[in-house]
Amino acid sequence: MKDYKGYLIDLDGTMYKGSEVIEGAIEFIDYLNKHNKSYLFVTNNSSKTPQEVADKLNDMGFNTSSEHVISTALATSGYISEIDPGASVYMIGGSGLKSALTEAGLEVKNDEHVDYVVIGLDVEITYEKLSVACLAVRNGAKFISTNKDVSIPNERGFLPGNGSLTSVVTVSTGKTPIFIGKPEAIIMNQAIEKIGLSKEECVMIGDLYDTDILAGINSNIDTIHVQTGVTSLDEIKAKDVLPTYSVQNLFEVIK
Incomplete structure (x- = not known):
């Protein structure tokens, strides 16, 4: 090798x-x-910060640091900030995604009048969150999804992944997102x-x-x-x- x-x-x-x-x-x-x-x-996984990923690994016996982690949250924020610095974003996702977007200088808003809709895995997904995302995409927001995984492995079995959440907005609006992961x-x-x-x-x-x-x-x-x-x-x-x-x-x- x-x-x-x-x-x-x-x-x-x-x-x-x-x-x-x-x-x-x-x-x-x-x-x-x-x-x-x-x-x-x-x-x-966009829901965790690089530090949280590193902490989990170290707790399991690995010897590493957050500098050795790149997530779809970081890649997504980097992608948007490079082509549209300071853009406004409506996001569905966890704290890792929100941190990455804000640290990249993007404005995270909680309404449908935004430049971008970004969807990442959200274990607290609601009908209202998906509704705002659909309205924003219909209003012309650029549509981005952190990844297309339709299922994720878990101790319980395979659970719905971010691709499954993304598909709701895709089916409703007829718009296919840019996938990052x-x-x-x-x-x-x-x-x-x-x-x-x-x-x-x-x-x-x-x-x-x-x-x-x-x-x-x-x-x-x-x-x-x-x-x-x-x-x-x-x-x-x-x-x-x-x-x-x-x-x-x-x-x-x-x-």
């Missing part, structure tokens, strides 16, 4: 499952820290820029083909599929475009 300088790493299904650490994950991050390898956790190139390009390396020097690691592996493929970087989460090895073998590598766990990546 190629010795990469930069690693873009999925979380759920790759580092942990719910509250359980996946075999080899802590040892892999320790290896990266010891050998001064650059890495970023690339997550479609994996497998789209927007978050990946920001991650590669943040890590400061060329695409040839980086690799994307994840368990789910339709998000993690396709994100790497769509961004023209190498990929490592780990057989510890959603997509099985048999399912991988049936794909038209294969990952660069598929490993049983991250012990196989440690040199």
